[in-house]
Amino acid sequence: MTRKGVWSRLRLTSLRLRLVVVFGLVALTAAVSASGIAYWLNREAVLTRAQDAVLRDFEQEMQNRAGSLSAAPTQDELQYTAGQMADSGQRFAVLLVARDADGRTVYGSSGGLGGFSLSDVPASLRTAVNRRQQVTAANSHAYHLYWQRMVEDDTPYLVAGARVTGGGPTGYLLKSLEPEAKDLNSLAWSLGIATGLALIGSALLAQALATTVLKPVHRLGVAARRLGEGKLDTRLRVSGTDELADLSRTFNSAAEALEKRVADMAARESSSRRFVADMSHELRTPLTAITAVTEVLEDELEFEGGGFDPMIEPAVRLVVSETRRLNDLVENLMEVTRFDAGTARLVLDDVDLADQITACIDARAWLDAVELDAERGIHAQVDPRRLDVILANLIGNALKHGGSPVRVSVTAVNEENPEVVIAVRDHGPGIPEDVLPHVFDRFYKASASRPRSEGSGLGLSIALANAHIHGGEITAANSPDGGAVFTLRLPQDDPALTEPGPEDPDAEGSDNGKDAKGQS
Template sequence: MRRFRLPLRSAASVFRPHAPRGLRVRLVVAFLLAAAFGALLTAGLTFHRARAAILDRAEETAVADLRTQLDSLAPDLTLPPTAEDLRGLTRQIDQAGGARAWRASASYRGGEPVAAAPGTPPVPDELRRAVQDSGRAVHQRTEHDGRPWLALGMPVAYTDDSGDTGTGTDTGTGADEDTHANTDADAGSLSGLTVYAVFPLDDDRADIDALVTAAEAGAVPALALALVPALFAARSVLRPVRRLRHGAERIAAGELDTRLDASGRDELADLTRSFNTMAETLERDAAELRRLEAGARRFAADVAHELRTPLAAMAAVTEVLDEDAASGVLPADTEDAVRLISEEVRALARTVEDLMEVSRFDAKAAPVHREDVDLRTLVTKTLQLRGWAHDERVRADLPEPAPVRVDPRRIDVVLGNLVANALHHGRPPVTVAVRVRGDRVEVTVTDRGPGIPDEALAYVFDRFYKADAARPRSGGSGLGLAIARENAALNDGSLTAANHPDGGAVFTLTLPSAASSLGTT
């Protein structure tokens, strides 16, 4: 015989949500989970109390009924009783049980219980030990043949000095957590007779199952009713969040004058006000930056424009002085000074021209005149114009036709700046290679120098950037690579910088290939 536990089916299986997506779904699911948890907790506590009340009532009633039967039947029993006397007593108790369907048995002085009805469930050993050890009435819930039963053990005691017997119990403890004690203030001396009664708890179990069924049936309507306030709560939370998202998208699109209506005193209203403050600050800072940038561009363009005329005059004068210096009519010190001035004037003139070109880029006013050409032809002309065609320091690798549609002047500027940069900052030989890659044409300029420092790779195309900050007088303005990248972009191309695995820097100019092939030149 094993101990009986009345089942409690969990209501958690009624609602098993899948992984939610979206803030609205998560809010609704969280609200419903909270409601379900509260309902489950309440139902569990209510079920526990109701179950305990039903079982306690059944136990108390059974103990009282059995005591009543013994009070009327035990005085007629002869002590010490025979087995037939015990069987007759249990038969009378079974007949008096009525609807409770007693299955009684009795024992004398620790003997085996004697039952009148066949098929009476055996008395649990722990219940018998508890009654014998304590001398008090004890009850225990058990299970037999898949049915719940309540087993009672009640010792019979003398109630007076005349020899009459009655039932007497005192506060006692059971053999385990399901065994309970009862009290009787009229307890006397024990007679050695113990009566056991076992009866089914089917009706009580049905009542408990009805409680569980009612709780499960009420869970779905409760969750359905909780869905309505959950949707309203999610809507009230998500409306300002949605407005904030739309506002952030408009600011990201450049509409810095975006403002949101802020009403209320909750956290979302405070967040909306903070958003408006942020947008106002961004708009003010962006306007100030645009003003400063426009002023800087205008200043650079105005300075470059104003310097062109005096620089042209200075260049003409230095050319005359260069001729005198070359003829040897000037003293040696004067000759050195003249050459120095000439170099600086030419460098300043190149810087001014670069600034003028940059100002045209910024103003989106740089003209582009496209032509269908072979990129190999542009590379060859660039090397010839700058005296690098027969220079052993520069090599050309032009294996196949590379048709492009570009502005030849601007591509010449790009190639000239890249080769000059490689000769100045790297080590020869400098290789200019042209390759066709599908619908793109690539020109790579590779040197054998130390390469570009890793920390400088991301900035080599910035204006006025020089990798060696300790040597600002490096012979260039720091605008050559920036102008080269701008010219590449004007021709729908790109310009990138990297380091070769074997050493040296690699600059790659990528241009779209022309639709028609031009053949070999």
């Protein structure tokens, strides 16, 4: 999987994860809140119910049994009464405190819970129980029943105390709330399990919803990638009436419009290429005849005493020059048409670049105007004819607009992807900065005053196209020491290049360096 594909998949998974996390947090918050409220309400209800039952029973026992004791009971009487009070249905421990006839403090305990003593009663509760209240119309009793919950050794207890009005004993109870605590713990576990199940259910629901929501988005992403790859017939299946369905319909409409627009442009482009190709082919037949005639006229011009009238001779020379220019233009148009149609092919060969450049210069009689700095033995897999077209255009362009001497250097760059670098430098005024971005444009000429210059305006664009099908590149720049530098980079052995065999025999045209560099 490509890096882009992995990144897209991670983003999709991240969105799915965010949906699951959000659903889980919402469910967890709701479940914890509901469980907490339910636990608190049930806890209060259970404890209040148990507490009220114990206090009600204790208060009744204090009135019936402790209230029947004498004002100065003995310890045995207190002990017996405490035991009777503890035998009630609530099963709590009882401690009775009173003063005997001698004024001593005596205690009577039911003996439950390992011996219930006064030290087990919080001091604050004892103080509240023994505090005498003022009797008023709103308060008819001098003493009241007080209670308190406490925890000892992780066991909850209920402690309460009351005093018999009229000088009777003071009674305290101690009731273990452990059964109620176990019930509340069981309730807490049940609520926790319910919360966990709710969280799991919400995660599964979020996963299902995320799949439902993200599946159309994923399909849309796949369709968009296919559309970007040029598969313009890609469409989405639309179902439903929601926003995602509207998005799919919009995508289909856009894809259909794009497909129609591209088809129209392709048809117009194909028609234009066919027109140029047909026109070029049709022009070749009359041009062949015209060229033959102009060659005869040119031979006559070069022959001393050709017999041409001095008034006619300039016209004959113009016809010869323009015929040659027209022939070059037709050949270049056919070459451009092949590049545009994608039918240009390479016939590769292992070439010594120094020999190839020397042959190019020698064939055009440029030996005196070009300095070659290239060691023999630098080889590359190239199409010799197309490399000759590139070199002829670059060197001829430099000679025409930069002036001699033109220096051509060749270096081999041994990096991860070995390539050769061919630099063509002239000693002219350089290329204006506003012209540099356009030097490889078709028919571009920097000077509007020279629309009929010798070049066709296609040479550099053809050179660049030939470099591209080799997997290379041509760049133009100005040298810091003056003059322009055109740099050709070609891979020495690109495995992506193939040898499809001999190419179209018509593919022999080049501009032979007669293209404008764009200088004024």
